[in-house]
Amino acid sequence: MTQTIESPPVPLKVNTLDNVGKNYKNLSNEDIVELCLNGSISMKDLDSLIHNPLQVVEVRRELLRTQCRSENISTSFYESLPYKDFDFSHVVGTCCENAIGYLTVPLGIAGPLIVDQKLTFLPIATTEGALVASISRGSKVINESGGVETFLMADSMTRAPCVKFPTLARAIDAKGWIESPEGKSAIAKEFSTISRFASFTDIRAFPVGELLYLRLSATTGDAMGMNMISLAAGKMLSVMKNAGFDDMITVTLSGNVCSDKKASAINWIEGRGKSVAAQARIPKDLVEKMLKTTPQALIELNTSKNLIGSAVSGAIGGFNAHASNIVSAIFLATGQDIAQNVESSSCITTMSLVENDLQISVTMPSIEVGTVGGGTNLQTQGSLLDLLDVRGPNPENPGQNAQKLAKIVAAAVLAGELSLCSALAAGDLVRSHLDLNRRK
Numbered sequence: 001m002t003q004t005i006e007s008p009p010v011p012l013k014v015n016t017l018d019n020v021g022k023n024y025k026n027l028s029n030e031d032i033v034e035l036c037l038n039g040s041i042s043m044k045d046l047d048s049l050i051h052n053p054l055q056v057v058e059v060r061r062e063l064l065r066t067q068c069r070s071e072n073i074s075t076s077f078y079e080s081l082p083y084k085d086f087d088f089s090h091v092v093g094t095c096c097e098n099a100i101g102y103l104t105v106p107l108g109i110a111g112p113l114i115v116d117q118k119l120t121f122l123p124i125a126t127t128e129g130a131l132v133a134s135i136s137r138g139s140k141v142i143n144e145s146g147g148v149e150t151f152l153m154a155d156s157m158t159r160a161p162c163v164k165f166p167t168l169a170r171a172i173d174a175k176g177w178i179e180s181p182e183g184k185s186a187i188a189k190e191f192s193t194i195s196r197f198a199s200f201t202d203i204r205a206f207p208v209g210e211l212l213y214l215r216l217s218a219t220t221g222d223a224m225g226m227n228m229i230s231l232a233a234g235k236m237l238s239v240m241k242n243a244g245f246d247d248m249i250t251v252t253l254s255g256n257v258c259s260d261k262k263a264s265a266i267n268w269i270e271g272r273g274k275s276v277a278a279q280a281r282i283p284k285d286l287v288e289k290m291l292k293t294t295p296q297a298l299i300e301l302n303t304s305k306n307l308i309g310s311a312v313s314g315a316i317g318g319f320n321a322h323a324s325n326i327v328s329a330i331f332l333a334t335g336q337d338i339a340q341n342v343e344s345s346s347c348i349t350t351m352s353l354v355e356n357d358l359q360i361s362v363t364m365p366s367i368e369v370g371t372v373g374g375g376t377n378l379q380t381q382g383s384l385l386d387l388l389d390v391r392g393p394n395p396e397n398p399g400q401n402a403q404k405l406a407k408i409v410a411a412a413v414l415a416g417e418l419s420l421c422s423a424l425a426a427g428d429l430v431r432s433h434l435d436l437n438r439r440k
């Protein structure tokens, strides 16, 4: 057999882990990008390899630009998306993976609004023109009337694992035990091992065939609470196994009866996070002078639109004009989980006549907010929590900062509802009411 003598391999021009070594500190951004492109490093590992968060962002931007160019995709983000003057150390491992910059959203100040006798400046992050102006108009009328009074009706975050038993009978046994005083106290005991801020409030079990959905509720201090309650739900399942339910299989830690980031009747009826209500009474002459409408026209508008119209549409919690506008804008500004806007915006707006004045209320059973953890740790969002005097943990009464934030959200929604409904009522409806009033 003849042996062919191969020429020695041509040295690769590209960097590899072997020829650059593993000391990433001495590598230029271009070297690291090249290592990513040739597959030696994956984009998701950059944070753990390079311990300078800003440099990681620069590398990712370069890498993305190179990849976009080769795919003929626009690279305008490279010039437009800012990244300097931002502390990415608060982002890595908590807020966002593969960061390449930060988004700029206009931030307006609405109000101030007197909430529970305190003047409150409302941070509104929005791209919807007229929203800030509308909330401010509502605030002005409410302030002239003495302000908004708010009420916290309940506070508990929920998580509902789905477990499976061999039979429906066993699922019913488990429901009986976990909802009994014995079962509840065994679960409550486990909470002390999770966090000093987590405290058991209730457990409800919903069997479906051999499946069982366990809706666990707890207070979580000033944290919005998803991490805490998920940890608690895991512990609850271990307690159940040890209590004689070792034939139970965990299908999923979250079985959608929670119900997180989805419209659901259970949150609307039972509440999730903070259940809050707010009310203001607007004298008749202020409604007419400042809102250019009448209490009767507003009440009729509210009934036709927010109650009957929403009922016709089959709404769940959508008995309002634009609660979601205000909830989303304050959530964005204060570092909340914006996806929870779905259930946090559930709101029924009610209006009634009290001695010729307008009494307006909003009832919001599932406002999910926190003042510690997640996006609240970011500098700008934190500074806006400062503006509301709710930043971080409440040292005397853990939970009070998050509760106050939920009350402010509801109060701001009230101002928004009053303003938009007035604008809508000040059409034909108000003209006909004024005509009627003048005839008296």
Ligand code: ADP
Pocket: 195, 196, 197, 220, 221, 222, 223, 224, 225, 226, 227, 228, 229, 370, 372, 373, 374, 392, 393, 394, 398, 399
């Ligand atoms: P979440 O459960 O909302 O996802 P995190 O678990 O991210 O929140 O953040 C809560 C963390 O903050 C926990 O580690 C908790 O021990 C800590 N913490 C400090 N003070 C408080 C407080 N007043 N209320 C709730 N958590 C607090």
